Amino acid sequence: MHILCVVLLLASLVLGHSSPALNKTWEEWKVQNHRVYDNETEICFRRAVWQKNLNLVLRHNQEASAGKPSFTLGLNHLSDMTTEEINERLNGLRLEELVLFKNHTLKRANGSLTPPSVDWRKEGLVSPVQNQGLCGSCWAFSSLGALEGQIRKRTGVLVPLSPQNLVDCSITDGNHGCRGGYISKAYSYVIRNGGVDSERFYPYEHKNGICRYSVNGKAGSCSTFHILPSGDERALQEAVASVGPVAVAVNAMLPSFHLYRGGLYNVPNCSPRSINHAVLVVGYGTDNGQDYWLVKNSWGTAWGEEGFIRIARNKNNLCGIASFAVYPTL
Numbered sequence: 001m002h003i004l005c006v007v008l009l010l011a012s013l014v015l016g017h018s019s020p021a022l023n024k025t026w027e028e029w030k031v032q033n034h035r036v037y038d039n040e041t042e043i044c045f046r047r048a049v050w051q052k053n054l055n056l057v058l059r060h061n062q063e064a065s066a067g068k069p070s071f072t073l074g075l076n077h078l079s080d081m082t083t084e085e086i087n088e089r090l091n092g093l094r095l096e097e098l099v100l101f102k103n104h105t106l107k108r109a110n111g112s113l114t115p116p117s118v119d120w121r122k123e124g125l126v127s128p129v130q131n132q133g134l135c136g137s138c139w140a141f142s143s144l145g146a147l148e149g150q151i152r153k154r155t156g157v158l159v160p161l162s163p164q165n166l167v168d169c170s171i172t173d174g175n176h177g178c179r180g181g182y183i184s185k186a187y188s189y190v191i192r193n194g195g196v197d198s199e200r201f202y203p204y205e206h207k208n209g210i211c212r213y214s215v216n217g218k219a220g221s222c223s224t225f226h227i228l229p230s231g232d233e234r235a236l237q238e239a240v241a242s243v244g245p246v247a248v249a250v251n252a253m254l255p256s257f258h259l260y261r262g263g264l265y266n267v268p269n270c271s272p273r274s275i276n277h278a279v280l281v282v283g284y285g286t287d288n289g290q291d292y293w294l295v296k297n298s299w300g301t302a303w304g305e306e307g308f309i310r311i312a313r314n315k316n317n318l319c320g321i322a323s324f325a326v327y328p329t330l
Helices: 004-017 020-032 040-065 083-089 139-156 163-169 183-193 234-241
Strands: 071-073 216-218 224-227 246-250 262-265 277-287 290-296 308-310 325-329
Touching: 004 325, 040 071, 071 163, 071 325, 083 216, 083 234, 139 163, 139 183, 139 246, 163 183, 183 325, 224 308, 234 277, 234 308, 234 325
Parallel strands: 262 308
Antiparallel strands: 071 262, 224 325, 246 277, 246 325, 277 290, 290 308
């Protein structure tokens, strides 16, 4: 009954604020994002959620045009999902227990001098953005992204690795496939297994599957991994500059993150204590005097700046960007 009441309430909001132009935008969005719903109740509910997100986008961008927020929002393929649904289904990072790691895993990158900006995309260390879909596999994309960069540095060849391999095969290492996982345990699997297949050999399927790793498709491996000091943005900067892309955990709970379109993401209420999503820091820089982290997400190129987000840097560990940062060693 509660769900029905919510549906009816949202439906009334839609019906009370509909217009031919709005209806056209809704229909175009459904076609663009290949949406087909099961029944009228779901259509009504999804339309209401979509319109609520649209209103948020319009209000935010109106303020942004006046110079208040430093970033803009936009409709994307997640716009008919509630905040709670996105956090439950896409943000599958499980919290690490740092006390379980011995001190020798905490390795600070060498070098006190770091360049003012780094973008590893320009050096060919970053594979194309993928879309994890409705599967909480962010931990697999993040961990393998850092490994891809290390392999590219050593071999000169960038080979996208298989998140599906991790989703299907690292259950015994403590991961839970599309129900979430750990960056550290992704590396533990690769180490134990002696390697991980390429994306081409073991393509992504957006769902849990039966493990079918084959040494014939092996494209990468690592010997260990290093966890940076928690909350230390300086250590993260040094690692990104000297090592390459680094897997990190962030707070991706807010609607402003889900609908991010572009600009410098600087949200004061993005708590560093509520991390739930794994991403990949591929660089950093400064724009108009504002420091930022350049971050690769796994929500497709229709999200953010073609799949990337710039998160404010040196803002007291905003969104927990440095709370849990890891990179592998070959």
